[in-house]
Amino acid sequence: MVQYTQPHLDSVFAALADSTRRGVLEQLGRSEASITDLADRFHMTLTGMRKHVGVLEQAGLVVTEKVGRVRTCRIGARRLEEVAEWIERYHQLWDARFGELDQVIEELKRKENSDGHERTT
Amino acid sequence: MVQYTQPHLDSVFAALADSTRRGVLEQLGRSEASITDLADRFHMTLTGMRKHVGVLEQAGLVVTEKVGRVRTCRIGARRLEEVAEWIERYHQLWDARFGELDQVIEELKRKENSDGHERTT
Numbered sequence: 001m002v003q004y005t006q007p008h009l010d011s012v013f014a015a016l017a018d019s020t021r022r023g024v025l026e027q028l029g030r031s032e033a034s035i036t037d038l039a040d041r042f043h044m045t046l047t048g049m050r051k052h053v054g055v056l057e058q059a060g061l062v063v064t065e066k067v068g069r070v071r072t073c074r075i076g077a078r079r080l081e082e083v084a085e086w087i088e089r090y091h092q093l094w095d096a097r098f099g100e101l102d103q104v105i106e107e108l109k110r111k112e113n114s115d116g117h118e119r120t121t
Numbered sequence: 122m123v124q125y126t127q128p129h130l131d132s133v134f135a136a137l138a139d140s141t142r143r144g145v146l147e148q149l150g151r152s153e154a155s156i157t158d159l160a161d162r163f164h165m166t167l168t169g170m171r172k173h174v175g176v177l178e179q180a181g182l183v184v185t186e187k188v189g190r191v192r193t194c195r196i197g198a199r200r201l202e203e204v205a206e207w208i209e210r211y212h213q214l215w216d217a218r219f220g221e222l223d224q225v226i227e228e229l230k231r232k233e234n235s236d237g238h239e240r241t242t
Contacts, residue, residue, distance in 0.1 A: 017134035024205065029214025074216060080208050086143065087201050087208070088178050093150025093198060 008060070012083055015059035018046070020059050025061060025075065032074045035064075129181070133204055136180035141165070142173050146196065148183060153195045156185075 016023055020042055027033060027041065029082055039049040056062035060078035064071050136142055141163055148154060148162065160170040174194055177183035181199035208211050 009143070010140060013134050016207075017131050017138055022130070022211075025211055026214060028192070029211060029217070048217035054140060080211065083209050084212075087205050088136075090143075090146055090201065091149060091205075093147060094201075096150070 009082060009086065011059040012078065012080070015055050015061055016083075018052070020022075021056055024049075024052060024056065024073075028073055028075045032072055035071050035073065038073065057120065062090060125236070130203055130207065132180040133199065134181065136182055139173070141175075142177055145170075145173060145177065145194075149194055149196045153193055156192050156194065159194065182205050186233065198238075 001101075016025075023042060024038055025084045027038065033041075035046060035049050035053060038044075038053070039046050042049065044052075053062060053064060057064055057076070060076050061080075062073050063076045137146075145159055146162060148159065154162075156167060156170050159165075159174070160167050163170065165173075174183060174185060174192075178185055178197070182197050182201075183194050184193045184197045185211060187193075
């Protein structure tokens with residue numbers, strides 16, 4: 001079986017598997033922010049927020065820059081296109097699979113109706 | 122700050138954060154399969170595959186049914202719409218944010234050009 005190995009997709013999905021990290025991305029989508037701002041906003045310690053931002057940074061979803069004592073966070077260049085593409089491909093498989101089931105059910109119904117028809121005539 | 126807590130989204134993203142599990146979903150998108158089939162296909166022990174399928178099942182992405190000694194796996198009812206919606210929302214923020222940056226750059230360019238123009242006249 002051909003296997004598509006997309007190790008970065010693993011890290012992107014893992015980074016998104018946390019509601020705080022998704023919230024941070026949404027927040028940074030609105031405006032850049034320091035780690036302190038983000039920690040305040042999400043009622044979290046600086047250490048906790050640094051860890052979350054680190055995971056997002058590793059996945060390419062966030063970039064940070066330290067100027068003096070302040071580390072500013074922005075959304076990164078990874079636009080989740082690959083994630084969206086994977087989901088789209090899976091959706092197509094899903095639809096096709098359930099489309100087949102619908103067809104089987106339709107055929108069963110048709111068969112049932114025509115059997116019923118044969119009996120009544 | 123309003124926080125949207127979507128705990129099931131956490132488990133869905135976490136389930137997708139593994140290339141074997143994504144491969145299993147794609148495979149089940151094509152046809153149902155037993156744990157043994159899947160373990161063979163992905164060159165994995167039965168125990169390893171059972172764990173992966175368990176994670177997918179917990180997230181609602183796969184359903185399994187045991188008949189006799191064979192556990193058959195199918196894709197579940199969770200269609201990843203919520204995941205797709207979240208990504209779409211994030212994309213819109215991303216585009217808006219980078220759209221703003223483009224605008225700032227455009228304005229800076231315009232300003233530079235008109236300054237240059239003022240100097241030359």
